[in-house]
Amino acid sequence: MVNPVRSLGAYALRQVYSAGRLGMFFVYTVRGLIRPPGKFRPTVKQIQFIGAKSIAVIGFTAAFTGMVLALQGYHTLTRFGAEGWLGSAVGLSLVRELGPVLSALMVTGRAGSAMAAEIGIMRIEEQIDALECMAIDPFSYLATPRLLACVISLPLLTSFCDALGILGGYLIGVGLLGVSSGAFWSGLTSSVDWGDLYMGLIKSVCFSVLIAWISTYKGYYAGVDEGAFGPEQVGRATTEAVVISSIAVLICDYVITSILL
Amino acid sequence: MSTENIIEIRGLNSFYNSRQVLFDITFPIPVSRVTVIMGVSGCGKTTLFRHLTGLKKTAPGQIGIDGKDLGVYSETMLMAYRRRIGVLFQSGALFNSLSLNENIAMPLHVHTDLAEETIRIMTLMKLNMVGLAEFGDYMPSQISGGMKKRAGLARALIMDPEMLFVDEPSSGLDPITAAGLDRLIQNLRQTRGVTIVVVTHELESAFKIADRLVVMDDGRVLASGAPEEIRNSADPRVRQFLSREADSYKMHMEAYYERLLGDQWRG
Secondary structure: OHHHHHHHHHHHHHHHHHHHHHHHHHHHHHHHHHOOOOOHHHHHHHHHHHHHHHHHHHHHHHHHHHHHHHHHHHHHHHHOOOHHHHHHHHHHHHHHHHHHHHHHHHHHHHHHHHHHHHHHHHHHOOHHHHHHHOOOOHHHHHHHHHHHHHHHHHHHHHHHHHHHHHHHHHHHHHHHOOOOHHHHHHHHHHHOOHHHHHHHHHHHHHHHHHHHHHHHHHHHOOOOOOOOOOHHHHHHHHHHHHHHHHHHHHHHHHHHHHHHO | OOOOEEEEEEEEEEEEOOEEEEEEEEEEEEOOOEEEEEEOOOOOHHHHHHHHOOOOOOOOOOEEEOOEEHHHOOHHHHHHHHHHEEEEOOOOOOOOOOOHHHHHHHHHHHHOOOOHHHHHHHHHHHHHHOOOHHHOOOOHHHOOHHHHHHHHHHHHHOOOOOEEEEEOOOOOOOHHHHHHHHHHHHHHHHHHOOEEEEEEOOHHHHHHHOOEEEEEEOOEEEEEEOHHHHHOOOOHHHHHHHOOOOOOOOOOHHHHHHHHHOHHHHO
16 A cells, blocks of 8 residues: 555655756746857857748648638638638638647747757767856756747747738638638738737747747756666657647647637 | 875765665875776766766765865856866767867857957867867768767867866777877876876776776775776785676575565565
8 A cells, every 4th residue: 555655655756846847947048048158149040940940831831721711711601691701710710829829839840859859869968968067057058049049930930820821811712712802801900900919929929938948848858867868768858848848839828818818 | 296186085975866876985086197987887987977077966075176065066166166177078978060160169169258260279279189180170970989089078178177087088999099098198197287087997098097096896996096006906806807807607596586576585
């Protein structure tokens, strides 16, 4: 009887310890903003990787999502003779929900996994130890530029995703299904207001913090709990970074929506 | 030459979770000398290396550096200590995303306000010292294991440290490259008076470079002293290590059954 209780206690203690470490990791990452080394060049490099190189994948995702929304929306709205609201339906869905969430999930899959893998490899190859031995703050050097780059890139990618999604919806709705161009745009502009754009912006900033935080944390502590440093630990850290970041994004989406609606 | 001790290790115990890996380690590290810590794989020498470089937390009162207790160092003091040391890791630990020039110049970029041209010249001098002057623009993935170690040494020396810690300098290297690294270590001690701590299991290299040898086994210090004292040691484990004899197979039957059957064996 004692062993299950002891195991449960040990498990609970491990979880509390991990939660504390995750919190302190974020504090150290933010503290890195005011500590050397300089952030400008590494942040620009990360923006190029996280932001610029994600444009194509987010562009495709957004365009096809907008097109599907238009197709689905048109067939539903025509039943009520309300196909003129297609622009409104596509715009609101994208700006409030799909734009921020899809962009965040794409960045998680493409850049979050790479961040965790790159930092994880640095851990197993003693490169993080080397940073510490050179009196260089590893949080400031590794995590802070990635956090900054994510916070700068993701809102821009989200705006790009919104715009391309709406364009995809317009092409299908107006070009293929014959909805009036004027009705599409007037529906869009009358329904989507600044509040919706702010909501999308707030979501994308929160998602970017979550993705950078969880992905760099998972890479940084790859294998540390097990005391084993090999490719298996990097693989696990990468998988966990993607899965946990994605779930965190979806939960955060619900919380922000419930607060702001 | 001064025989003052720059580091004093006094009764160091170390644990991984509840498992003790170092037991009452005590020996001094003299200034401007080469101290070689040697022993078989798993004897705890890398754990000791991690304590000395501040990578593993040390309990108060167990390691003194210049008379100050490493165990009670604040983060600022630890950073200041690390600016005085250079560390060469077993794999070189070069940053894969940076060229050799960028790797070696990194501590200068972070800790100094030197002009770019000065940093470039200093980097080239260190690369030249380890025989890699033409490879500054190469990425770590484009050079061999031995070259990585030499580049790692150049990076460890870029801030002209007072103390240099080297983990397994010869492992995985061909004899000629290994001998070259040994010669570099000797030169550093002779020409610059750097205090050097080397962790290794390579006997030939250890006896060639050491002013002082420490032999470890199973988390304990078996013997320490000048190379001649170690060579003449009467301790059977030291003799076994020096003569490269394999452990004879000895398994206590009761322990063997207990390992196989667990609690059922007792019940």
